Amino acid sequence: MFDIDQSIIGDVDVNLAAALLMGGVLIMTLWRSRSGKKADTIFLFMVIAAFVGAVAGLVIAFFEGPESPGSLALVVSIETILELSITIQLFFLLLYVFLTIHDNRDYLIRRMKFYMIPLVILIVLSIVNIFTGIIWYYDGNKMYHEMGLYTVYNLIRYLYLILAIYQYARYRKENGQARFFSIWFYLVPILWGTILEWVTPISGFILGNAIANVILFIMISQKVGFTDEGSGFFNIRYLKLLSEKIKAGEYEPHLLIRYHLPEKKDLSDFFRMLKEILPDQCDTVKLDDTNCITVIYGDTRGLINMLSEDIRMISEELCLNIEFDYVVKQRDETPVKFFEKNVVIGG
Amino acid sequence: MFYLTNRDYATLIMDTGTILMILGVIILLFRQGEKGRPDLNSFLMLLILTIVMAAGDMLGYLSDQKMFPHSRMLATLGMTVFYAGFLLVAVSWLHYCRVRFKHEGLSGRTRFAFEYLPGMIGTALVLINIFTGWIFHYDETVTYHRGVLFIPMYVAFAIFLLAGFLCLARCRDHSRGGILIPLCICALTMIFGISFTFLVSNSASFAPIGIAMCFVFTHMGIMNEV
Numbered sequence: 107m108f109d110i111d112q113s114i115i116g117d118v119d120v121n122l123a124a125a126l127l128m129g130g131v132l133i134m135t136l137w138r139s140r141s142g143k144k145a146d147t148i149f150l151f152m153v154i155a156a157f158v159g160a161v162a163g164l165v166i167a168f169f170e171g172p173e174s175p176g177s178l179a180l181v182v183s184i185e186t187i188l189e190l191s192i193t194i195q196l197f198f199l200l201l202y203v204f205l206t207i208h209d210n211r212d213y214l215i216r217r218m219k220f221y222m223i224p225l226v227i228l229i230v231l232s233i234v235n236i237f238t239g240i241i242w243y244y245d246g247n248k249m250y251h252e253m254g255l256y257t258v259y260n261l262i263r264y265l266y267l268i269l270a271i272y273q274y275a276r277y278r279k280e281n282g283q284a285r286f287f288s289i290w291f292y293l294v295p296i297l298w299g300t301i302l303e304w305v306t307p308i309s310g311f312i313l314g315n316a317i318a319n320v321i322l323f324i325m326i327s328q329k330v331g332f333t334d335e336g337s338g339f340f341n342i343r344y345l346k347l348l349s350e351k352i353k354a355g356e357y358e359p360h361l362l363i364r365y366h367l368p369e370k371k372d373l374s375d376f377f378r379m380l381k382e383i384l385p386d387q388c389d390t391v392k393l394d395d396t397n398c399i400t401v402i403y404g405d406t407r408g409l410i411n412m413l414s415e416d417i418r419m420i421s422e423e424l425c426l427n428i429e430f431d432y433v434v435k436q437r438d439e440t441p442v443k444f445f446e447k448n449v450v451i452g453g
Numbered sequence: 454m455f456y457l458t459n460r461d462y463a464t465l466i467m468d469t470g471t472i473l474m475i476l477g478v479i480i481l482l483f484r485q486g487e488k489g490r491p492d493l494n495s496f497l498m499l500l501i502l503t504i505v506m507a508a509g510d511m512l513g514y515l516s517d518q519k520m521f522p523h524s525r526m527l528a529t530l531g532m533t534v535f536y537a538g539f540l541l542v543a544v545s546w547l548h549y550c551r552v553r554f555k556h557e558g559l560s561g562r563t564r565f566a567f568e569y570l571p572g573m574i575g576t577a578l579v580l581i582n583i584f585t586g587w588i589f590h591y592d593e594t595v596t597y598h599r600g601v602l603f604i605p606m607y608v609a610f611a612i613f614l615l616a617g618f619l620c621l622a623r624c625r626d627h628s629r630g631g632i633l634i635p636l637c638i639c640a641l642t643m644i645f646g647i648s649f650t651f652l653v654s655n656s657a658s659f660a661p662i663g664i665a666m667c668f669v670f671t672h673m674g675i676m677n678e679v
Contacts, residue, residue: 116459120466122649123662130670291477298473306462313470321477324669328481 114167114174116308121164124316128157131316131323138330145205149326152198156319159191163312172247181248186232189242192315193228196266197221203270203289207277221269224262231259267296291325292318337377339390339398348389348401349445357389358441361402361409362448366429369396375424383416385409399449406434461514468511471661475500475507478669492553499545499668502538507661509534517595525595532589532597536606537579542664543613544572550617575609578602 135153166184169176200221204214235241241259242252274289299314334341340348351357367373384390387404402409410432421428435444457465479500482493512531516524547568582588587602649659 113459116461116463116466119460119463119659123467123470123659126663127666130666134670291481294477295470295473298469302466302469306466307459308462308466310466310470313466317470317474317477320474320666320669321481324478324481 114171117167118164120308120310120313121160121167124313125157125160125164127313127316127320128153128160131319132157134323138327145202148198148202148205149322152195152202153319153323155191155195155198156315159188159195160312160316162188162191163309170244170248170250172249174248176248178244178246178248181244182236185242185244185250186236190229190232192311193225193232193263193266195315196263196270197225199292200266200270200273203273207274221266224265228259228262231255267293288325291321294318295321334392337373337390337392337398338381339377339392342391342393344389344391345393345449348391349449352441352445355441357401357403359401359403359445360435361406362433362435362444363400363402363413364431364433364448365398365400367396367398368427371426373426376420376426376428379420379424380417383413383420401445401449410434461517464514465511467659467662468507468514471507471665472504474662474669475504475665492549495545495549495552496668499542499549500665502542502545503661503665503668506535506538506542506664509536509538510661513597517591517597525591525593528591528595528597529583532591533579533583536582536588537576539610539660540572540575540579540606540613543610543617544569546668547613547617547620550620553621571609572613575606578606 132153135150162184166181166188168174169181169184201214204217231241235243240253241255242250244250271289271293295314295317296311297314299311299317302308302310302314332340332344332347348357352359367376380390384400385402385404388400388402390398390400392398414430414432417428417430420426433444433448435441439447479497482497482500509531513528513535514531515521516528516531521527551568579588582590582600582602585600586598587600588606589600589603590598592598
């Protein structure tokens, strides 16, 4: 039987649970990681930062307090690592949200300077704090104390969370629903942890953060399950889900494009260029190696001619023999009837 | 005025965290929209039982500190819900594993005898524990004491859990390689979490959050592989 100081047992328990959760997410993320996907790489960095934070939270519980072993410098160093890991994780969250919903790296690169400013300020403040104690400090008894600037430090850090929510909300307003991703699932455990940290003597933030990352990982897993790895479009599993969403009235298809793809050809360039020309309010499903469909929900006026021209141009440019045809929803047709008539679910 | 110890806070935080995580997973399952799949229904039942278990644990710990009038009765009720949930979760886990991989190792009465009967007997024992105190009981000062069947109950739980894992590991389809890693992670996490509860004196219960994590990761690990 091991005896741990009863005053720290709660912190050890909660931080151990968080470290276990984050360890699990990290291993699963490493196991699942696919090379070449920038969003996946950013998510991996985010998970590593959260794992480091959780481990630092666990370790520091053993070194805090007058009776604990270890020097003051060690406690300050671990606390600095903990604070920095939270900041870096939130920075990566913003990048991840950006890459997930926008799929536009050029815009992100343009905004990068602006996003880096708070991170640089926080890193500089953390380093300065080691020597000055202007944000937080440990007294001679190795007891933690916060200064007034800590609130400002936290607000700057949460700026990333606010920006991530803003990006998501703006995308949703402009493009309707963002499937398989909802930042609210991330926000709720973080808020829960922050409130617990205020009202209880135990740091609940780390556990809240770990739970948020577990839920985010699950959302990503669900998305991966419906994604065709080669093209990046949806796979055939998504068709049933799409049918249910159309029946529920969430989507109203107006136009269907059917592609007949050539066999044994490298189509990665075609898929990449197709993504660029298709409107935002649409879903593309790769049914099998030679068949693919795009369901368009928004306004289709003038779209058919424009898309026909673009697809033809891409085919010629890539020297691919891609055939395609259109089906337009008639006025007297219901969305469900239109979809079921033209798409065979499950095959 | 009640006084919550550091350990009580930790248990409450971990229980509410478990409930939060499971609720998130349930909402995600509904959003995913693949309704009617027997394995998903069975997984949903598993998640709901885990919430019940965590809620029972929470009620037990709060009453433990005499926070409410009739605290002894409420603490007993809370822990009864926790232990009943504990056993039902174990049975549901085995059921889920079998449904998920259409495992046909046992059939008919044998399956009933090995799967459901021990679960039903265990649940009945937990329910009558209110009168017998064989698994746990609270004394007049609302202090928790383990009973003679406490360790056998944990052993029964572990057997059910292992049987579920065995069912997954024995699956010979293409998904086998895909599930082994999450299985190992979850088994190690659970062993570590439960060992910590037993080996470190007065540490908080890792059962709900460990179990929730185990199920969620295993499910996520196998979901897209088959």
